[in-house]
Amino acid sequence: MTSIDAALAPLIARIRNASESRTPLDIRGGGTKRFYGEAAQGEAFDVTGLSGISSYEPTELVVTARCGTTLDELEATLAEKGQCLPFEPPHFGRGATVGGMVAAGLAGPSRAAVGGVRDYLLGASLLNGRGELLSFGGQVMKNVAGYDVSRVLAGSLGTLGVICEVSLKVLPMASATATLRFEIDEAQALQQLAVWSAQPLPLNASAWWAGMLVIRLRGALAAVNAARVAMGGERVDDADANAFWHGLREHDDEYFAAAHRAIESERAMRLWRLSVPATTPLLALAGEQLIEWSGAQRWLYSAAPVNEVREEVARAGGHATIFRASDKRGG
Numbered sequence: 001m002t003s004i005d006a007a008l009a010p011l012i013a014r015i016r017n018a019s020e021s022r023t024p025l026d027i028r029g030g031g032t033k034r035f036y037g038e039a040a041q042g043e044a045f046d047v048t049g050l051s052g053i054s055s056y057e058p059t060e061l062v063v064t065a066r067c068g069t070t071l072d073e074l075e076a077t078l079a080e081k082g083q084c085l086p087f088e089p090p091h092f093g094r095g096a097t098v099g100g101m102v103a104a105g106l107a108g109p110s111r112a113a114v115g116g117v118r119d120y121l122l123g124a125s126l127l128n129g130r131g132e133l134l135s136f137g138g139q140v141m142k143n144v145a146g147y148d149v150s151r152v153l154a155g156s157l158g159t160l161g162v163i164c165e166v167s168l169k170v171l172p173m174a175s176a177t178a179t180l181r182f183e184i185d186e187a188q189a190l191q192q193l194a195v196w197s198a199q200p201l202p203l204n205a206s207a208w209w210a211g212m213l214v215i216r217l218r219g220a221l222a223a224v225n226a227a228r229v230a231m232g233g234e235r236v237d238d239a240d241a242n243a244f245w246h247g248l249r250e251h252d253d254e255y256f257a258a259a260h261r262a263i264e265s266e267r268a269m270r271l272w273r274l275s276v277p278a279t280t281p282l283l284a285l286a287g288e289q290l291i292e293w294s295g296a297q298r299w300l301y302s303a304a305p306v307n308e309v310r311e312e313v314a315r316a317g318g319h320a321t322i323f324r325a326s327d328k329r330g331g
Contacts, residue, residue: 007050007066008133011162014045016131027158029068030095033104035324037157047099047162053077054165062122064167067099074098083170086114090249099163105155108249109205109216112278112293118154120169126153127162137167174204174218176225179241180233182213186282186291189213193294194279201227207248209255209290216245248292255290259301263326268303270325276318285312299323 018025024042034040051068058081065074071091078084088108089101102124107116123137137150153163184192189208196203202219215233217224228235236244247253251260262269274283278295287302302309306322313320 008127008164011045011047011050011127011164012131012133015127015129015162018043019130027103027162029097029100029103030070030093032091032093032096033100033106036104036106040158045162048097050164051097058083061170061172062167063170064123064165065098066165067097067102067163069098071096071098071101078170079173082173084173085120085168086171087111087116087120088249089117090251092250098166102153102163102166103156103158109207109245109292110218112206112296113204113218114171116154118151121148121150121154121166122169123167124150124153125164125166126160127164129161133164134161176217176219176221176223177204177238177241178217178224178228179236179238179244180215180217180228180231181236182215182233183211184213185211186289189291190279190281190295196231197278197294201231203227203294205245205292206294207290207292209288214244216241255288255299258288259299260324262301263324266303267326269301270303270306271323272300272302272309273321273323274298274300274309274313274318275321276313276316280316280318283312283316285309 015025025045026040026042027045027047029048048068050066051070052066053069053074054064054066056063056077061083063074063078071089075085088110090106090108102117102121105117121137123135126134126136128134137148150166153160182189182192186208192213193206202217202223203215204218205216207214214236215231217227244253259271263271275297276283276295278293280295283289283298283300285300285302285308286304287300290299291297292299300309310320
């Protein structure tokens with residue numbers, strides 16, 4: 001996993017030259033998440049050439065891939081064996097890569113039920129700022145006891161070095177899935193989510209916006225069918241359900257499309273990602289809110305002052321992050 005080969009050699013040389021000249025490098029992959037985090041500084045450093053699935057053991061539920069491997073390629077390879085990345089990493093456009101997935105550390109609608117990117121990282125190799133190749137973890141479920149450094153890479157946004165290769169735990173696709181919807185207000189939705197979360201139900205994802213709560217069930221067929229009967233609601237057609245969850249994951253559904261338009265038309269508008277305790281009641285903030293992860297993640301697009309948003313979320317015991325904005329310098 002850590003062997004220096006022809007693809008790594010030019011990257012190492014470039015990093016060492018940059019280190020000697022104290023030139024910052026801007027690590028670039030597919031470029032689908034460049035809006036996220038602070039604006040990168042430095043010379044463009046393209047790592048898309050370091051690509052390919054190094055190894056895949058379906059029976060062991062482990063895959064190892066290089067940073068420039070596209071998520072499309074990885075997910076297609078897993079799907080051929082009936083397996084998947086259960087945390088549903090968002091692509092946010094064509095060309096999204098494995099390295100970008102780990103560096104951003106973002107997960108989709110199922111995050112609250114199955115865990116995030118860091119929970120599936122078994123090992124990684126990294127080029128640090130001196131061009132040294134470091135290796136952490138391994139390719140098995142149980143590694144040597146001690147601090148798992150590879151997990152720190154999830155969400156590091158390239159600040160720790162160039163993620164060269166990662167080993168990931170994968171899981172079989174669920175045997176049954178069903179999506180239900182309920183017409184209820186926000187307070188009722190939060191209350192109902194709290195009740196369901198305390199029960200042995202195969203809850204996989206949830207989303208509330210504009211008076212509609214949508215729930216996804218995943219698991220064994222018997223468990224999904226039993227939950228459908230117990231929970232009630234209206235069953236959503238599979239095609240419509242798939243489109244809904246895909247749109248939520250990729251931020252191209254009705255809510256996020258409206259947020260993006262608002263940001264483009266009004267400089268003070270921001271899309272916030274709010275992390276709060278799941279049982280937190282309605283947040284008193286101006287703007288449109290969408291609730292995910294059984295109440296633990298909330299999206300807000302608003303022109304409210306940065307301090308006002310941060311203080312309200314802090315009072316609830318959470319934190320607020322500017323996810324998209326025309327100008328992030330205000331936050």
